Amino acid sequence: MEILSSTKNMLLMMMMSAMMWNMAKSDLIYVGGSKGSGWVLGNNLTNWSLNQHFHLNDWLYFGYEKDKRYFNVLEVNKTSYENCIDAGFIKNVTGGAGRDVFQLTNKKTYYFISGGGYCWQGLKVAIHVKDSVAPAPAPKSHKSGASALDASNIYHSLMVLILILLCTNFLG
Numbered sequence: 001m002e003i004l005s006s007t008k009n010m011l012l013m014m015m016m017s018a019m020m021w022n023m024a025k026s027d028l029i030y031v032g033g034s035k036g037s038g039w040v041l042g043n044n045l046t047n048w049s050l051n052q053h054f055h056l057n058d059w060l061y062f063g064y065e066k067d068k069r070y071f072n073v074l075e076v077n078k079t080s081y082e083n084c085i086d087a088g089f090i091k092n093v094t095g096g097a098g099r100d101v102f103q104l105t106n107k108k109t110y111y112f113i114s115g116g117g118y119c120w121q122g123l124k125v126a127i128h129v130k131d132s133v134a135p136a137p138a139p140k141s142h143k144s145g146a147s148a149l150d151a152s153n154i155y156h157s158l159m160v161l162i163l164i165l166l167c168t169n170f171l172g
């Protein structure tokens with residue numbers, strides 16, 4: 001009986017560790033390299049994107065608080081991206097606060113544009129998602145304009161806490 005329950009606990013812990021590892025792998029990437037105003041005119045987002053690495057499960061953060069009345073964030077297909085067509089978009093990412101997030105859940109190229117004609121002025125970006133980071137404990141290279149996901153860190157801490165609770169419960 002006791003052995004069975006300890007095995008169960010071990011399994012649970014292993015699952016938790018796997019989850020923590022997964023969470024730790026996703027980055028929050030500020031589009032355009034700035035949290036407050038990266039999704040703005042005058043920022044060469046094409047060039048920015050070319051110099052970035054996007055991995056599976058990473059989050060994009062579109063920051064444009066000062067211009068939230070003007071810009072929005074729409075996921076579109078390649079054709080619409082190239083021709084700045086905002087009708088018939090795939091997803092409206094816009095929340096209203098000028099702080100929009102989007103998770104890259106597929107290994108493909110995502111296309112985002114702003115409506116309101118701003119796409120024509122360069123407010124658009126293509127994001128090429130590569131595989132998730134190899135599960136080797138390589139030192140995390142700090143990309144410019146990217147930072148560890150704060151929310152993920154909180155989640156991480158929470159998981160550790162749960163683990164500790166589980167362990168004490170198991171031992172006590």
Ligand SMILES: *[C@@H]1O[C@H](CO)[C@@H](O)[C@H](O)[C@H]1NC(C)=O
Pocket residue numbers: 044047048051
């Ligand atoms: C593109 O980005 C690189 C690296 O961030 C920078 O050195 C370069 O000047 C940029 N080029 C253009 C055309 O914006």
Ligand SMILES: *[C@@H]1O[C@H](CO)[C@@H](O)[C@H](O)[C@H]1NC(C)=O
Pocket residue numbers: 044046047048050
């Ligand atoms: C933006 O960067 C791309 C890629 O580096 C470059 O080809 C293009 O000329 C740049 N556009 C402007 C307006 O600087």
Ligand SMILES: *[C@@H]1O[C@H](CO)[C@@H](O)[C@H](O)[C@H]1NC(C)=O
Pocket residue numbers: 077078079080085087088089
């Ligand atoms: C892209 O989206 C536009 C707008 O919804 C649509 O008219 C077009 O057929 C789509 N193109 C492809 C290749 O899916």
Ligand SMILES: *[C@@H]1O[C@H](CO)[C@@H](O)[C@H](O)[C@H]1NC(C)=O
Pocket residue numbers: 072092093094095096115
């Ligand atoms: C996108 O969603 C926001 C928030 O719900 C809404 O205010 C806005 O009108 C929507 N934009 C489009 C183009 O549908």
